[in-house]
Amino acid sequence: MTVEIAAELFPSSATSGPHGITVGGVALAELASRYGTPLVVYDEAHLRQRCCDARSAFPDGVSYAAKAFLCKAIARLVHEEGLGLDVASGGELAVAVAAGLPGSAITMHGNNKSDREITLALRHRVGRIVIDSHEELTRVEADAAVLGLRVPVAIRVNPGVQAATHPSIRTGGVESKFGVSIVSGAAQSLARLAQVSRSVDLHGVHVHIGSQLTGMGPSDDAIASAAAFALMHGAEELIVGGGLGVPYRVGDHAPTFRDWSSAAGAAAERGGFTGRILAEPGRSIVAAAGIAVYSIGTVKEAGVGTRFVAVDGGISDNPRPALYGARYHAELVAPVDDSAPMDEMRYTVVGKNCESSDVFAEDVVFHRSPRAGDLLAIPVAGAYGYAMASNYNGLGRPAVVFVADGQERLVLRREDESDMSRLDVA
Numbered sequence: 001m002t003v004e005i006a007a008e009l010f011p012s013s014a015t016s017g018p019h020g021i022t023v024g025g026v027a028l029a030e031l032a033s034r035y036g037t038p039l040v041v042y043d044e045a046h047l048r049q050r051c052c053d054a055r056s057a058f059p060d061g062v063s064y065a066a067k068a069f070l071c072k073a074i075a076r077l078v079h080e081e082g083l084g085l086d087v088a089s090g091g092e093l094a095v096a097v098a099a100g101l102p103g104s105a106i107t108m109h110g111n112n113k114s115d116r117e118i119t120l121a122l123r124h125r126v127g128r129i130v131i132d133s134h135e136e137l138t139r140v141e142a143d144a145a146v147l148g149l150r151v152p153v154a155i156r157v158n159p160g161v162q163a164a165t166h167p168s169i170r171t172g173g174v175e176s177k178f179g180v181s182i183v184s185g186a187a188q189s190l191a192r193l194a195q196v197s198r199s200v201d202l203h204g205v206h207v208h209i210g211s212q213l214t215g216m217g218p219s220d221d222a223i224a225s226a227a228a229f230a231l232m233h234g235a236e237e238l239i240v241g242g243g244l245g246v247p248y249r250v251g252d253h254a255p256t257f258r259d260w261s262s263a264a265g266a267a268a269e270r271g272g273f274t275g276r277i278l279a280e281p282g283r284s285i286v287a288a289a290g291i292a293v294y295s296i297g298t299v300k301e302a303g304v305g306t307r308f309v310a311v312d313g314g315i316s317d318n319p320r321p322a323l324y325g326a327r328y329h330a331e332l333v334a335p336v337d338d339s340a341p342m343d344e345m346r347y348t349v350v351g352k353n354c355e356s357s358d359v360f361a362e363d364v365v366f367h368r369s370p371r372a373g374d375l376l377a378i379p380v381a382g383a384y385g386y387a388m389a390s391n392y393n394g395l396g397r398p399a400v401v402f403v404a405d406g407q408e409r410l411v412l413r414r415e416d417e418s419d420m421s422r423l424d425v426a
């Protein structure tokens, strides 16, 4: 008998068999014994396929939003697949540069860029700076004048449209800190300044109203509004941001890249825009390529009948459950033992952090009773997990490996106890 995995949540290379769950031709159990747990495993073929799918849906250009998961290996991979890279800070820019990406492939974002970040972006000749305020335009112009450059920019507009997603990942309503308001007229005055500037060239209008969007409605309205704005100000590019949602659990649905590009194209047309339409997906490129592998340490029953399975990571390596109540699917990595009885019980998968929000999955049914020492796989763990990880409770960030064609390569080493005091200087 083999383990029935929820195939739709795993990369297409995932199989289950006598060695348990295998991804990219490598058994997760083998990876766990070689690199330890917690471990994040990315299927390289899946990453590359998502890049191709995004590019064919948005032929005018796609930039990967590095905030979803960044290291040198992913920066190189997306670049090899013909995508640009969006960065949101000097730190992300430094990783992109260290990975060898040319400045022209990089777009610099951020709602509060420091002078240093602006200077770094200009020195590296980034392809676009996305301007987020009047004040920022002035600072970019000043720096450009010193360096004798004309800087290619886009303006991030806030169309005042609220995305249908968790409030913590909405970025487009009138109350949002992101972008410059079309509703108040601030965006129009900023665009006029950029149009007559001697130091910047206004190429694009950017709009991004939120993440994990599983329907298109509000984002269509936002794109139509940004499109009309781009037309009015002579911008030849409309950057429709990211936001495409992904299914996290069995039964979840999300639009495809094609659904997104068709809806974006129609919305842009509604706004009268006929220029280039570019996208900058993050989650939808990396989420389903990544599987988090943990070791179970404790299985216990709480007073109210809840059975807890506690793993050796938690919100310190993936804070999404604590930030906005995210929940995942979970599977035992090991194959079903024919001699073991099926387990009909429901389990709650928790981590080892000292917070009650440290919950990965609820109502989980396993193929057999989970035991201490078992490995547990959490699929769709590739976005905004490692990227937002911390050392809370003195826990080290996991190692990250890429797998392809039966081979693995370590791309980020694990942090251990010795890393916990490496910043201490006294």
Ligand SMILES: Cc1ncc(COP(=O)(O)O)c(C=O)c1O
Residues within 6 Å of the ligand: 065, 067, 068, 086, 109, 171, 208, 210, 211, 212, 241, 242, 243, 244, 280, 281, 282, 283, 284
């Ligand atoms: C400006 C911008 N672009 C792209 C993205 C990527 O979004 P997602 O990961 O939902 O595709 C984000 C995420 O917040 C963003 O702020």
